[in-house]
Amino acid sequence: MTIAVIGTGNMGGAIVRGLIKSGTCDPKDIICTAKTENTLNKLRQYDASLRVSCDNKEAARAADIIILAVKPWFIGDVIEEIRPFVDLKRQMIISVAAGITLKDLTHLLVPDYEQYEMERIMAEAEEREPRLPESFAEPVLFRVVPNTAAEVLESVTFIASRGATGEQVELVRQLFSTIGYTMVVAEKLIPAGTSLASCGIAFAMRYIRAAIEGGVELGFRPGEAAEIVEHTVKGAAALLLSQGTHPEVEIDKVTTAGGITIKGLNAMERAGFTNAVIEGLKASK
Ligand SMILES: NC(=O)c1ccc[n+]([C@@H]2O[C@H](COP(=O)([O-])OP(=O)(O)OC[C@H]3O[C@@H](n4cnc5c(N)ncnc54)[C@H](OP(=O)(O)O)[C@@H]3O)[C@@H](O)[C@H]2O)c1
Structure with a gap:
């Protein structure tokens, strides 16, 4: 061939x-x-x-x-x-x-x-x-x-x-x-797929950039913060890909009652995190 x-x-x-x-x-x-x-x-x-x-x-x-x-x-x-x-x-x-x-x-x-x-x-x-x-x-x-x-x-x-x-x-x-x-x-799904996976690369990068900026505010040097966030995101994706679990199952594993993770998640949601992602995907399509 x-x-x-x-x-x-x-x-x-x-x-x-x-x-x-x-x-x-x-x-x-x-x-x-x-x-x-x-x-x-x-x-x-x-x-x-x-x-x-x-x-x-x-x-x-x-x-x-x-x-x-x-x-x-x-x-x-x-x-x-x-x-x-x-x-x-x-x-x-x-x-x-x-x-x-x-x-x-x-x-x-x-x-x-x-x-x-x-x-x-x-x-x-x-x-x-x-x-x-x-x-x-x-x-x-x-x-x-x-x-x-x-x-x-x-x-x-x-x-x-x-x-x-x-x-x-x-x-x-x-x-x-x-x-x-x-x-x-089917070809009619290509625009949605493009938003989710092609523009999605940029959306994922924005999360990574935001987390690096947050990491610097928390006291890490920019290079260190970048490596921490990149490996954290890679690990999160690997957990889902290797186990086929839903993200919420993995979230539950790190969220204790009254703990620091749920405080962080709820603060992100109050700032409109999930809504911002969905609105971005719909706008790109
Ligand atoms: N890059 C991505 O991640 C990505 C993602 C999805 C889809 N695409 C699609 O992939 C296509 C290529 O994008 P790209 O980013 O790879 O662009 P690119 O790096 O500019 O590559 C285009 C290539 O086409 C060659 N070329 C131009 N005119 C030609 C001709 N008449 N005959 C033969 N070759 C010719 C160029 O040759 P020279 O190098 O010698 O100028 C160049 O190597 C685009 O249609 C794009 O929509 C790209």
């Missing part, structure tokens, strides 16, 4: 590193493209066996799976460039570009798609076979939304698809599980 990553920058690079580190792909089966020699050289330095090139067309032609990882505003131009070299009967297309929908991808890859869809509707009404060109193929498309923790292979990644079989969805899920946790969702 050959994978082409079109646009191997931060996200494309994280995907490539995940695929290699997990042993999912041999580097020689991954083709990476970028715009500048500088980025291509960094990829060569990372792994000399990677197939590295500026040629998107050749990369697309040679791949079984094409991962589009350029900035969203370049997606239209890149698809137009590679379209003549893409075989939709054979290849799967995955886009990680934020805000580019499966419908956008369909129309960019098959510009006459609406016409074919109309023909299928008419054929169904007239109870006949649709008259579609020999070259027509229903594209197998994936819209994938990782978050910035992909950099350390700890992404939360949402996967929505169109025209894919269960096996193809599972294959793509496995590919992205190399950069962290994955969840297959």
Whole structure:
């Protein structure tokens, strides 16, 4: 299986590193493209066996799976460039570009798609076979939304698809599980997922920043406070992930009647903590 990553920058690079580190792909089966020699050289330095090139067309032609990882505003131009070299009967297309929908991808890859869809509707009404060109193929498309923790292979990644079989969805899920946790969702849940997991990184950072500032007021040096808070948050998440417990169960374990933890929690709630988090999530969506 050959994978082409079109646009191997931060996200494309994280995907490539995940695929290699997990042993999912041999580097020689991954083709990476970028715009500048500088980025291509960094990829060569990372792994000399990677197939590295500026040629998107050749990369697309040679791949079984094409991962589009350029900035969203370049997606239209890149698809137009590679379209003549893409075989939709054979290849799967995955886009990680934020805000580019499966419908956008369909129309960019098959510009006459609406016409074919109309023909299928008419054929169904007239109870006949649709008259579609020999070259027509229903594209197998994936819209994938990782978050910035992909950099350390700890992404939360949402996967929505169109025209894919269960096996193809599972294959793509496995590919992205190399950069962290994955969840297959209906596309309509992507905005909510983006708020919770992509913007969620920033929300979690704000808690961490606030706790560091509090730690300094309590007497720790900033560097010490940062390390304490970062490890505390990591430990809290690890407790939940390893035991599958609800946060309130873990809270109960550290909250004694009339003790200091409940005093702290109640002071935070009086300042609107839970409400602030929920309002922030809703505003981001
Ligand atoms: N970074 C994240 O955490 C994150 C999270 C979720 C989704 N995404 C999505 O991932 C995509 C990439 O974001 P990024 O942060 O990785 O951006 P990035 O670091 O700027 O990477 C984009 C890459 O695309 C290359 N490129 C630009 N034009 C190209 C072309 N015509 N042909 C081939 N390659 C081209 C650039 O090459 P040069 O380096 O040579 O200029 C660069 O390496 C975006 O659509 C973004 O929405 C990113």
